[in-house]
Amino acid sequence: MNSIASAAPSLPAMTSADVEKVRGLESHLLGMEQVAIQTQHHFHAGLYSRTIRIPAGVMITGALINIPTLLIVSGHVTVFIGGETLELKGYHIVPGQAGRKQVFVAHADTDLTMTFATQAKTVEDAESEFTNQPTALMSRQQSNDLTITTGE
Template structure:
């Protein structure tokens, strides 16, 4: 039997004040020693997916996301979502709304994969689709990228 289930609340859009809080934290964290985090990029069937692994004990801030996406989390992390935070353990597929800028604190090594429909043919084009903060992306600052094309 198939049942239609409502999607979990997921990752909501954040208020400008909450986005500003994340930006201030980002400025503080940028002054600390940085952990290299590799990004794997997949292009297939009109989808773009980017995966990172956050090592246990590491806190990261994300770019301001301007489009809806899906976020797949596998591991254990606390995620700041505005007025609240989520403690996510295990495997989760979360709808992510436009207008969010998350903070993730990994309690164990945690994998994050963001997926969205895209006709981009390069990483740079895909990144420009989901954020205007491309210069702040780890994939732009580090040379640890793996690109997989399965078109």
């Protein structure tokens, strides 16, 4: 039997004005002490995923995402989705549209995993696929990342 459920949360495309608001906040945050965040990269069966843990009390901005992705959230976070915020507590699988640049505020340690289908075989190629500014990613700024490739 099928049941009807309420609409799941989603990450919509953002207006250019909302993206600029995030960029303004990002410029401000870059002037503050930065928290080191490790990125775990996985390649398996034509999928690429990247996972970060945002410590409680930390605010981060994300890259401008140019393709549709799924975002898996585990923890407690508030995310600015353009004109409003979305509070996610617990475990959520959230579809995200192309054209978004989110702000995340972690209320508890929170894991975020973004995934998408790709033909990329390297982290650099996958990052260049989902954003036009891959050199600005934390994974390009830090050397403590972990990459797992299954060969599938």
